[in-house]
Amino acid sequence: MQTFKELAKTQSIIATILQNSLRDHRINHAYIFTGDYEPLLLEAARLFAKTLFCEKQETEPCLVCSNCRRMDSGNFVDYYEIEPDGATIKKEQVQQLMHDLSLRGLEGNRQVYVVSQAHRMTPQAANSLLKFFEEPGEGKVAILLTNQPHLLLPTIRSRGQLLTFRPADRTIIAAALSERTGRDAELATLAARVYPKIDDAEQALSEEWFVNARAQVLQLMEELMSRPADLPLFVQEKWIGQFKSRQDARIGLELVTAFFEDVLHLKLDPSWETITYSRHRPLLEQAGAKSQATITRSLQAVLEAVKRVEANVNPQLTVERLMFDLQKG
Numbered sequence: 136m137q138t139f140k141e142l143a144k145t146q147s148i149i150a151t152i153l154q155n156s157l158r159d160h161r162i163n164h165a166y167i168f169t170g171d172y173e174p175l176l177l178e179a180a181r182l183f184a185k186t187l188f189c190e191k192q193e194t195e196p197c198l199v200c201s202n203c204r205r206m207d208s209g210n211f212v213d214y215y216e217i218e219p220d221g222a223t224i225k226k227e228q229v230q231q232l233m234h235d236l237s238l239r240g241l242e243g244n245r246q247v248y249v250v251s252q253a254h255r256m257t258p259q260a261a262n263s264l265l266k267f268f269e270e271p272g273e274g275k276v277a278i279l280l281t282n283q284p285h286l287l288l289p290t291i292r293s294r295g296q297l298l299t300f301r302p303a304d305r306t307i308i309a310a311a312l313s314e315r316t317g318r319d320a321e322l323a324t325l326a327a328r329v330y331p332k333i334d335d336a337e338q339a340l341s342e343e344w345f346v347n348a349r350a351q352v353l354q355l356m357e358e359l360m361s362r363p364a365d366l367p368l369f370v371q372e373k374w375i376g377q378f379k380s381r382q383d384a385r386i387g388l389e390l391v392t393a394f395f396e397d398v399l400h401l402k403l404d405p406s407w408e409t410i411t412y413s414r415h416r417p418l419l420e421q422a423g424a425k426s427q428a429t430i431t432r433s434l435q436a437v438l439e440a441v442k443r444v445e446a447n448v449n450p451q452l453t454v455e456r457l458m459f460d461l462q463k464g
């Protein structure tokens with residue numbers, strides 16, 4: 136995200152508040168950005184910092200001055216980010232940050248530091264930060280990011296300006312995941328859909344397992360339509376090896392669910408744009424040749440299978456029974 140204009144597409148209130156404070160030169164010494172999707176909070180924090188440092192001093196970064204370019208390349212000396220080291224942000228990390236802030240700051244008259252997942256500060260770390268808040272010094276701006284603002288110390292919360300972001304749009308999340316992981320948009324959309332937590336989705340996208348999982352699901356659908364008699368063999372030889380654990384089995388079935396939901400959407404509205412398996416439209420259309428009643432029954436059968444896996448029924452038995460139901464149509 137390069138501009139406030141872009142941020143305003145999904146977060147118009149946040150963009151307006153931040154741009155007004157830039158225009159009026161009324162910058163707080165602490166902000167708390169909160170929302171359900173931390174990568175978006177971090178992008179907004181970087182954008183705000185970049186605009187503060189920009190030589191043009193306007194309400195958008197110019198993107199061409201040397202400060203803007205150094206912010207983009209990630210080596211601007213007056214900008215700092217810290218994040219949890221393992222499970223928590225430790226006192227030593229905050230103290231190191233404070234030390235760095237006290238040493239530098241000679242380049243310009245402002246320093247910005249961002250604390251990601253700020254609710255993971257240990258009480259000692261939070262107290263160190265609090266001491267610093269009480270005597271922030273000239274030009275220092277803190278931006279704390281958190282999806283759990285209620286876990287911040289009340290004394291910290293009360294000293295920062297709280298900006299609450301709107302819940303993030305999953306299609307935007309998928310686009311961001313795709314950009315960060317280099318995976319195609321369809322795979323990123325699938326991950327954002329079957330993993331409730333973004334971190335888990337990003338982790339899945341970094342592993343070949345998830346790429347193979349999609350391939351298995353697509354092959355399963357091809358077998359179902361072209362060679363239904365071979366389905367039991369396919370399940371034995373391929374599916375079971377890919378989706379071994381209960382968790383994996385659930386992901387596999389969720390991917391199948393997404394497939395049938397796409398088929399049903401397209402059946403009801405052939406101009407439907409936001410399909411999940413966007414790269415496999417011909418296969419979806421092939422599956423959509425069946426009657427609406429059949430597609431609906433298939434979808435119900437997959438949802439039943441998800442429930443069975445969650446209720447601890449053996450994953451292999453569950454999938455075998457599902458194949459039987461899907462073949463019946």
Ligand SMILES: [Zn+2]
Nearest residue numbers: 189197200203
């Ligand atoms: Zn600039």
